[in-house]
Amino acid sequence: MQNTFFPSFLSLAFCILSAINLSCGSKPTDLRAIIPADPLVYLETNDLGKALTAVTDNDAFKAAAKTQPDFSALAGMKLAVAVTGFETKEQPVTEENSILNFKPRFVAVAETNAWNYQALSFTENKLGEFINGTYGGDVTLETNDRNGGKYFTWTSQDGSKAYALVRGSLIFFGNDESAIEKCLAVILGEADSIAKNPKITALPPDSLASGHVSTDGIAQISNIVGLKFANEAGEAPEVQSGIASILPQLLRNSITEVSWLSTKNQLGIEDKLQISISPDMASVLTETIVADQNTIPIDGRDSIISNLLSEIPQNVMSVTRYNFKDPLIAWRSVLLVSQTKFDEPARKIIAEFSNLFFEPYGIRDPELFLSSVGDSRMGRNIVTVRLDHEGEEPVVIATRGGKEHQILKAMTSQLKPVGKITEGGINTWTSEDNELQVVFARASFGVGTKENLQACLFWTVHTPYEIKSESMVWLAKSNAPVATVTQDRDSAHQIATVFLEKAPEETNIVSNYQTEIRFNQNGIERRTVSDFGLIGSIIKQLGHKN
Helix, strand or coil: CEEEECCCHHHHHHHHHCCCCCCCCCCCCCHHHCCECCCCEEEEECCHHHHHHHHHCCHHHHHHHCCCCCCHHHCCCEEEEEEEEEEEEEEECCCCCEEEEEEEEEEEEEECCCCHHHHHHHHHHHHHHHHHHHCCCCCEEEEEEECCEEEEEEECCCCCEEEEEEECCEEEEECCHHHHHHHHHHHCCCCCEHHHCCCCCCCCCCEEEEEEECHHHHHHHHHHHHHHHHHCCCCCHHHHHHHHHHHHHHHHHHEEEEEEEEEEECCEEEEEEEEEECHHHHHHHHHHCCCCHHHCCCCCECCHHHHHHCCCCCCCCEEEEEECCCHHHHHHHHHHHHHCCCCHHHHHHHHHHHHHHCHHHCECCHHHHHCCECECCCECEEEEEECCCCCCCCEEEEEECCCHHHHHHCECCCEEECCCCCCCCCEEEEECCCCCEEEECCCEEEEECHHHHHHHCCCCCCCCCECCCHHHHHHHHCCCCEEEEEEECCHHHHHHHHHCCCCCCCCCCCEEEEEEEEEECCEEEEEEEECCHHHHHHHHHHHCCC
16 A cells, blocks of 8 residues: 655645735734634744745755745735644555545635735635646635635535635635634634643744644544554565554654744754653653763864764765764663553564664664664764665664674674775675675774765774764764754755746755754754755645645
8 A cells, every 4th residue: 555645734725825915904813813722733824924935045945946936925924724633545546556645634724914805806716726726627616605704615526625714804724614613613702712722832023833733633643654654664464563553552652742833043944843752751761862972073073973974975865873872771761661651562562663773774683783882982973874865775884892793793694704804994794695784994883785885985094084064064063862964855946846837947956954853851852954944845745746
């Protein structure tokens, strides 16, 4: 079974509203006062123009689009989106394969700051045109006066429906009629609004957008994630069944809610995700997943981590640095907190599946491998490198701690030495089929294919070790336990395609993402700085035809 996702509900809302060019009308409405109190997912922006400008005001977008979109007409426009449920539909493709679609039921509410006749014209024409194109053409429209405004119902050839209600300067839009009715119930005082939810805090003045996933939202999304990963796990029914049953439970038992805040700074768009977990789990992870501050260089030069990063090529897909005081304790703590709320049979399944995370790196015994990395003097840094496309075997590079025999024993294949140790102290071991190599250097070692290890050249002998790439310097200086730099070669073109009438020429424009993960008493904090941010990732979905 294959997984595809419907275009994002928020992508649809952004695209709809980015076409609006309306003048000021009635007094703006506080959108939180009309959104139901219990959505599974809630997203909002107080200034759509500002949010969209942040996505397009960078060198990567300008290189792809050549021209800069004008969002001045959207300045100050508010948008709120509430997801009220999810619908799963399986569509057969062949006798063996089918497509599994996960469709969110949602309502998007826009304060257009416009006169009613302008909002009506936009809804019937611009919005109608967009829906017709999204649903493949030949969409029929029915309108009637209802609920104190004008109601629109679009129906596609396959029976899919979209709805809109225009009341004054407000546009309610969604694919679930009941979600719009819930908003009306709030307006009539028949139900509470999300404004009373203490977890939905006020947006800071300098923010672009924010979001919140409730506990119930986590539960439903966990089921979707479980199905998705199970279907991508291969053909073995027992593997698919295990993932589909265990992964949703693991997510539901671990995560209580998620909050998101997006801002713009000099480096790009910053997205902060706070993933809340139970206090007992947070307490364990905060104490065990701790960065070793002694291995962080001041200037990116002449250190063990500089040795690991100095020769990594600049065009890699992603590089992640794990900087733990003790990698084995960190790994054991993750397994421990994952297993605490399961019975014994489920704990054994989690332990077995956890080893799958290490298999792409050629590691059979994670505990033996992690206990062999580095030492207290040199540090215990581990770097993973994905050189090019998804599916290509990654490379792992780590500090050497004198336990070579244990590292070799932890591998998935039997290894044999290749020649003699060279003058530079290079000692290479390889599998019978030459698919896996382990190279030991003076201060580090690497595991991967021969070709990929050659690309990283971590054993190059030169003093001092100097990192030449700015992204690698940032990675070396990060004081987070987990830090990643990623190169994205698709987003600039795809986002430009959404905003331009004519798609730009295909170009290889690279945008960079820098992500840090830390643990605190509330749970997990994930901070990413990038050209386009999460807002850009949402908009990019419109470039995919599902």
